[in-house]
Amino acid sequence: MSEPLLEARGLDISYRHRRGHDDRIVRDVSFTIELGEVLALVGESGSGKTTVARAVAGLVRADGELLFGAERTRLGMRRPHAVRRRIQMVFQDPRSSLNPRMTVAQILAEAWRTHPDAAPAGDRRRASIDVLERVGLTEAVLDRRPRSLSGGQCQRVSIARAVALRPQLLVCDEAVSALDVSVQAQILRLLVDLKRNEGIAMLFITHDLGVVRQIADRVAVMEKGALVEQGETDALFRAPQHPYTQTLLASALDLAEVAGPGRDATPENQDGKPQT
Amino acid sequence: MTTTIPLPVQDPRPWRRSLAGVSGRLGGALAVLPLIVVGIYVLVAIVGPMLIAYDPVATNLAERLRPPGSVLADGSTAILGTDGTGRDVFAQVVYGARTSMIIGAATVVICAAFGMLVGLAAGYWGGAVDIVLSRVIDVLIAFPGIVLAIVVAGLFERGLLVVIVALSLSGWVSFARLTRASTLSIKERDWVAAARVMGVSTISIQARHIAPFLVAPVAALLALEFGLIVLGEAGLSFLGIGLPPSTVSWGQTIAAGKEYLSTAWWISAFPGMALALLVIMVGLLGDQLNSRYQRGGAR
Amino acid sequence: MTDGATPPVLTIRDLDVVLDGPEPVRILDGVRLDVRAGRTTALIGESGSGKSVLGSTVIGLLPDGMRAEGHLEFAGEQLLGLSERRRASFRGSRIAMIFQDPLAALNPSQRVGRQVGEVLRRRGVRGERLRGAVLSLLERVGIPRPAERARAFPHQLSGGLRQRAVIAMALSGEPELIIADEPTTALDVTVQKRILDLLAELQRESGVSMLFISHDLRVVSHIADDLVVLYAGRVAEIGPAREVLRVPLHPYTRALAASVPSVHAASAIAEPIPGSAASPANRPSGCAFHPRCPLAQEICRAAVPELSEIEPGRFSACHFAEQLRGVPAAIPTEEAR
Numbered sequence: 069m070s071e072p073l074l075e076a077r078g079l080d081i082s083y084r085h086r087r088g089h090d091d092r093i094v095r096d097v098s099f100t101i102e103l104g105e106v107l108a109l110v111g112e113s114g115s116g117k118t119t120v121a122r123a124v125a126g127l128v129r130a131d132g133e134l135l136f137g138a139e140r141t142r143l144g145m146r147r148p149h150a151v152r153r154r155i156q157m158v159f160q161d162p163r164s165s166l167n168p169r170m171t172v173a174q175i176l177a178e179a180w181r182t183h184p185d186a187a188p189a190g191d192r193r194r195a196s197i198d199v200l201e202r203v204g205l206t207e208a209v210l211d212r213r214p215r216s217l218s219g220g221q222c223q224r225v226s227i228a229r230a231v232a233l234r235p236q237l238l239v240c241d242e243a244v245s246a247l248d249v250s251v252q253a254q255i256l257r258l259l260v261d262l263k264r265n266e267g268i269a270m271l272f273i274t275h276d277l278g279v280v281r282q283i284a285d286r287v288a289v290m291e292k293g294a295l296v297e298q299g300e301t302d303a304l305f306r307a308p309q310h311p312y313t314q315t316l317l318a319s320a321l322d323l324a325e326v327a328g329p330g331r332d333a334t335p336e337n338q339d340g341k342p343q344t
Numbered sequence: 345m346t347t348t349i350p351l352p353v354q355d356p357r358p359w360r361r362s363l364a365g366v367s368g369r370l371g372g373a374l375a376v377l378p379l380i381v382v383g384i385y386v387l388v389a390i391v392g393p394m395l396i397a398y399d400p401v402a403t404n405l406a407e408r409l410r411p412p413g414s415v416l417a418d419g420s421t422a423i424l425g426t427d428g429t430g431r432d433v434f435a436q437v438v439y440g441a442r443t444s445m446i447i448g449a450a451t452v453v454i455c456a457a458f459g460m461l462v463g464l465a466a467g468y469w470g471g472a473v474d475i476v477l478s479r480v481i482d483v484l485i486a487f488p489g490i491v492l493a494i495v496v497a498g499l500f501e502r503g504l505l506v507v508i509v510a511l512s513l514s515g516w517v518s519f520a521r522l523t524r525a526s527t528l529s530i531k532e533r534d535w536v537a538a539a540r541v542m543g544v545s546t547i548s549i550q551a552r553h554i555a556p557f558l559v560a561p562v563a564a565l566l567a568l569e570f571g572l573i574v575l576g577e578a579g580l581s582f583l584g585i586g587l588p589p590s591t592v593s594w595g596q597t598i599a600a601g602k603e604y605l606s607t608a609w610w611i612s613a614f615p616g617m618a619l620a621l622l623v624i625m626v627g628l629l630g631d632q633l634n635s636r637y638q639r640g641g642a643r
Numbered sequence: 644m645t646d647g648a649t650p651p652v653l654t655i656r657d658l659d660v661v662l663d664g665p666e667p668v669r670i671l672d673g674v675r676l677d678v679r680a681g682r683t684t685a686l687i688g689e690s691g692s693g694k695s696v697l698g699s700t701v702i703g704l705l706p707d708g709m710r711a712e713g714h715l716e717f718a719g720e721q722l723l724g725l726s727e728r729r730r731a732s733f734r735g736s737r738i739a740m741i742f743q744d745p746l747a748a749l750n751p752s753q754r755v756g757r758q759v760g761e762v763l764r765r766r767g768v769r770g771e772r773l774r775g776a777v778l779s780l781l782e783r784v785g786i787p788r789p790a791e792r793a794r795a796f797p798h799q800l801s802g803g804l805r806q807r808a809v810i811a812m813a814l815s816g817e818p819e820l821i822i823a824d825e826p827t828t829a830l831d832v833t834v835q836k837r838i839l840d841l842l843a844e845l846q847r848e849s850g851v852s853m854l855f856i857s858h859d860l861r862v863v864s865h866i867a868d869d870l871v872v873l874y875a876g877r878v879a880e881i882g883p884a885r886e887v888l889r890v891p892l893h894p895y896t897r898a899l900a901a902s903v904p905s906v907h908a909a910s911a912i913a914e915p916i917p918g919s920a921a922s923p924a925n926r927p928s929g930c931a932f933h934p935r936c937p938l939a940q941e942i943c944r945a946a947v948p949e950l951s952e953i954e955p956g957r958f959s960a961c962h963f964a965e966q967l968r969g970v971p972a973a974i975p976t977e978e979a980r
């Protein structure tokens with residue numbers, strides 16, 4: 069078995085207060101992500117999951133070890149430029165993650181300018197269109213600005229910017245939470261396709277267990293800064309071990325419960341399979 | 345969830361609504377008024393002195409203190425009268441406009457440029473850089489700018505450059521403070537974070553992802569500061585420091601008319617009105633730019 | 644919805660809300676909705692559906708520039724023709740509202756207890772009686788150590804407690820109708836379920852009727868008796884919640900239900916519907932949903948479908964609603980990924 073793509077060992081992240089004392093936001097968190105695998109990081113507010121994501125992306129300083137790639141490069145806020153190319157990020161708010169003054173073409177061009185080794189050889193415009201098609205957009209959006217695009221389109225552009233650099237790891241911070249349900253499904257489908265077709269691994273931050281089920285191979289559950297349980301998605305959902313995971317799963321609402329009789333009766337799946 | 349219809353945001357209190365944004369309420373044609381007036385001033389400043397001959401040193405004691413509209417011995421009309429030494433007041437107003445415009449424009453550009461650099465540095469890098477720069481800004485803001493200008497102008501030989509420097513010394517701080525605040529908030533936007541994750545260079549981030557969004561708030565401040573600087577220059581000239589007597593300035597003309605306020609009121613009144621009108625119109629312009637920036641959104 | 648046993652507390656027919664301007668936009672178009680006494684009607688829609696505007700219309704807090712026209716009847720009274728003063732008298736006492744963000748709904752500079760007691764104070768309740776009433780309200784919504792919490796400021800409470808306080812405020816006037824606009828969206832998952840259970844329990848106890856506005860079908864399926872599906876300002880489907888979700892009679896409802904990410908199965912993303920939700924400003928001709936609809940035909944582009952009663956109590960605005968009868972929804976079941 070080869071080395072994992074990303075290994076986090078004993079991550080500790082604190083917020084430094086002016087008065088000298090620190091808030092430990094993330095405590096002793098360890099996990100791995102294999103090549104081409106999607107790891108979901110779930111938790112509620114204050115769990116520290118977003119902070120972990122930002123540390124992996126290089127936006128926040130972390131103590132402990134973050135090792136990346138076969139070379140086991142140490143990741144800090146300063147990291148080798150070549151490594152930066154291989155880890156990209158998609159944010160929650162589709163509009164805010166695109167510079168409102170730049171056209172889609174300019175956004176892609178900037179990505180390639182920053183990493184010439186990932187830039188296409190021939191016709192830039194043609195290459196831009198190819199990238200857009202990979203994320204389900206057409207040439208029509210190339211010269212448009214974010215203001216004239218829908219939320220779903222903006223998120224696709226964000227994803228395009230990320231995959232244009234052929235990254236190995238995509239950090240998705242609540243990447244579908246701000247989208248309409250129907251668009252959410254489209255974007256999730258896109259991400260699953262990217263994982264299958266291009267082998268991109270993902271660190272997927274979310275609070276929505278339903279979304280986790282759609283996309284994640286493995287899940288790690290965080291509570292108040294600590295990682296309380298992790299495992300394969302199916303296994304963890306069927307038989308959660310940690311009390312917090314159990315509470316989380318019990319609180320997760322699902323449509324399937326409605327398929328049975330009245331609101332006050334015990335819910336049962338249409339097929340008669342027992343619910344969690 | 346994003347709403348696709350922009351809902352009009354209004355203060356529910358009707359009385360408040362009618363007070364706010366006075367210049368915003370100037371409907372239709374009237375809304376362009378400040379821009380037109382300021383434009384006229386600019387035109388006069390550029391073209392005026394080319395059309396009207398005026399020698400500040402040449403006195404004409406035979407024609408002193410003539411009221412507005414008087415016909416002089418040589419047949420010309422003193423439209424706004426003459427002053428204590430017989431010099432034409434109208435010409436002084438026109439030449440004074442040029443002086444005010446030049447000093448105002450030059451100073452405000454210097455203040456904006458320097459202030460934005462300082463503000464951007466303090467806001468972007470934070471830490472020690474921010475602490476030092478912020479303390480400097482705090483000290484200068486607390487210090488009354490006009491006093492500093494007076495001291496500096498008084499220290500050196502009179503000249504155009506001295507006045508510009510004196511007024512710039514405290515004029516840049518408001519730009520720095522505004523830019524710093526704007527930078528701090530723009531820095532937190534996701535597109536800046538995305539650029540950082542990608543590894544875009546710091547210079548590129550500042551130039552492409554932060555600076556363009558500083559223009560809107562600064563533009564509004566530019567207009568307001570211009571008015572204050574013109575006023576400041578007039579003040580210095582009124583006190584008789586800064587500009588040499590050979591340079592015409594509204595402040596000087598007003599000062600020269602001080603002793604004649606009850607008899608030859610026109611000497612101080614007309615340059616005073618010109619000054620007041622310019623400052624008000626520039627202020628309204630700044631107000632309009634400000635509300636455009638607020639409404640257009642801090643995107 | 645025409646169940647004779649429980650008459651509706653709120654009846655809406657042909658409601659239009661128009662945004663004035665150089666090109667007026669019809670944000671709500673011919674909306675029909677009923678809230679039965681003691682029951683919860685859920686209004687579900689994505690962005691551009693106009694669901695929040697509907698809530699604002701009922702409570703009478705439409706922003707300037709928007710006009711409401713049509714039949715809006717509450718407990719026998721026509722609300723739209725009333726004076727502002729008269730409408731204001733309903734607010735807080737007969738119709739109460741719970742908003743999405745409790746931090747925004749609460750005054751940060753006033754103690755929680757004082758805010759919860761505001762409606763009562765306006766009615767003249769004072770002193771010890773007021774204190775007692777506030778404490779019992781806080782207890783009723785499940786806030787532990789109510790005396791302590793009453794003295795706290797909003798920012799000192801957790802999100803869940805804040806929302807409970809907002810619910811207490813809404814209940815204080817003993818309203819007949821509560822409008823809840825995305826009350827659990829800003830809350831954590833574990834808290835969300837508890838708040839929903841609280842709302843259901845309070846309804847059972849007091850018999851208050853509820854109009855529950857949401858974008859999340861999962862939340863709605865947990866609390867709704869009746870369901871109204873809104874798309875681009877028009878009603879797509881109406882019916883008892885259970886039945887609508889089991890056998891949707893409108894392609895949009897079907898697609899929505901199929902898109903919901905299910906905790907128990909992995910096929911919600913199998914066939915996502917293309918495009919994004921239409922907005923009232925750019926409503927497609929004919930049926931607003933036709934560009935995204937798998938059943939679309941020429942008639943869908945040409946003619947706006949009427950909201951008709953397909954089965955007793957079940958309405959659908961689709962030219963092909965009849966064909967959908969008896970076809971169960973594709974609710975995701977266990978499947979290999």
